[in-house]
Amino acid sequence: MLKNFELSCPIENNNDLITLSHGSGGSQMHDLLSKTIYPFIKNKNSEQSNDAAVVEINNSKLAFTTDSFVISPLFFSGGDIGSLSVYGTVNDLAMVGATPLFLSLALIIEEGFSKEQLFKIMESIKQASKIANVEVITGDTKVVNKGKGDNLYINTSGIGIVNLDYKIHPKNISKDDVIILSGDIGRHAISILAKREGLDFEIDLESDLQPLTKYVQSLINANIKIKCLRDITRGGLAAALNEIALTAIAEIEIDESNILVNNTVFNLCEILGLDIFHLACEGRFLAVVPADYAEESLDILNKVGCEAQVIGNIKSLGISNSVVLKTKIGTRRIIDMPTGELLPRIC
């Protein structure tokens, strides 16, 4: 720590409290995980640096993951907390190449929450499970005092099976591998933000929320050698790329011209001063594949409904980790891991 300095802009000396930034998927969350969470749960299967853990039991490879959903508002254009809690966990399983099989469902309900809304959310969970081809087979329900929860929190855990003779992991990537992005970015974040208190934007935009299993499986079925997968959630494209770069110690370069952004998303970002690369998605993913497989991968993904593009490649391995953007005007800049919550600016 700093000593013997007299500061008019002092370093924070009370950083022992958790703030919202610690849960935003950016660098503070990574810091919290590596320093405060991981040290206590270290074992041979933890810290796999993937969206789900894969364990081998009796020659079967099982994928296991969990996710909690605290979204506000509960209902948004294109989904609700129910469908999100199914697809969120299903997608984490899909990102290790697993076929999702079973989910658990834990509800934490605030006293006074409307039964009608709960009914709607349960209906949505039913539909989403059907679409994603998973079964909810166990669960738990708790009710907390009024004011001790924000209407409803959901936790789901998921188990899937992996039928691959290799591991999908950032450590597998090689120099010159290409990075494919499955569609446009930011729809989920903007559709939520537009519904938030204080912002009354009437926009015609749906969240990108959807299960990703069929896209990944179509690549696997075509024997595409997938090196690494990452779904784009909190922290947006910036966090997903930086996580890959960090785990693989890779220098990544991406081209802004190849990243699709819906007009409404672009406009809202300009108005509110938000960084498009930091916006969460819930139905988009990155796939790193060898350059030879790029074209075939795009064909396969686009046939099953993606708007996939090659957005960049791996420039180097083992030297340092960075994500560099080639801008539309031909200049270059860093894309950093987001820090803190998404905050609109003053002017």
Added chain:
Amino acid sequence: MKYITEYRNKDLLEIYSQKIKKISRANYTIMEVCGGQTHSIVKFGLDHLLPKNIELIHGPGCPVCVTPINKIDRAIEISLLPNVILCTFGDMIRVPGSNLSLQQAKAKGANIKIVYSPLDAVNIAKLNPNSEVVFFGVGFETTAPINALAIEQAKNFKLNNFSMLASHVLVPPAIKAILNSKQNRTQGFLAAGHVCTIMGIESEYNIISEQYKVPIIVTGFEPLDIIQGIYFCVRQLESKEYKVENQYSRAVKASGNIQAKNLISKIFKVVDQNWRGIGEIPNSGLAIKKEYQMFNADYKFEHKIIDNADKQNLVCISGDIMQGIKKPFQCENFGTKCNPLNPIGAPMVSSEGACSAYYRYRKSDVC
């Protein structure tokens, strides 16, 4: 988006880049006043489109960065009082005070709401008659009119539970302070287009330009605005002309926005103002007038904290950075001891701060 994509046109940028290269012979140092412009320059790498003899330095136009530390402490102090809802723009939430930031006060239990307009805070006061709603009114001439309107609305609605902790700063006195400094190396200014949209360009800027023999280009925020603003500036410097030119004519009228100006002078009076990291600049701030004192949070809530302002700064060089004397990479703590997770100074966390721009988009001189 109209008025955005046209101003990010690669071919036009290239044309202006070439024009600048063609006409510039000597070395020039140009300051963009506004932090929004700084972010555009670093984010789009606009300085890389310029010849080596033109250096861009970054000005003090980041309202969050120059808000005095004692005002932040005061906001935190008020936010921790019982029954208070403190409303603020998102930018302020991570700025370090003496001990805490507003974000940390929130984690300690303060009721802090991020709003998008001070009028939202007035509305919150209307909806919560049993709470004291305080808006942290920070900003340049751009935010002053809407903050004034919030106070006027609160008065019209007869709200006795709304008040504002105001910390407003003005651009022209800051430009003068930079020019008066012995360390000044600015030869031309890109003035903040949106500030001039409100205040106009008729009086103060003309006087400064004439008196100090310095080109002032009223400039917008998109890449093409900035490159064109630089071109206008270099053109004047080469021909030894010194005047105010309006690059941002699609938004700025010479007389400004008269209604907005009237509203500012109705609610606020010009006062001497302390700028964080820089010091006091005469007549560079706006304070709530006495007749609106009931809406002045500083007056309404008892003072308990010690004034922390004006401590000599040994580690954070934000004052030098905001006066164009140094650049973020020249700070030994940049990216190491000072980073967005542990900011030593406000420019590292403000979305308009120069250090934040360099950290986010550049990290080193590589790109």
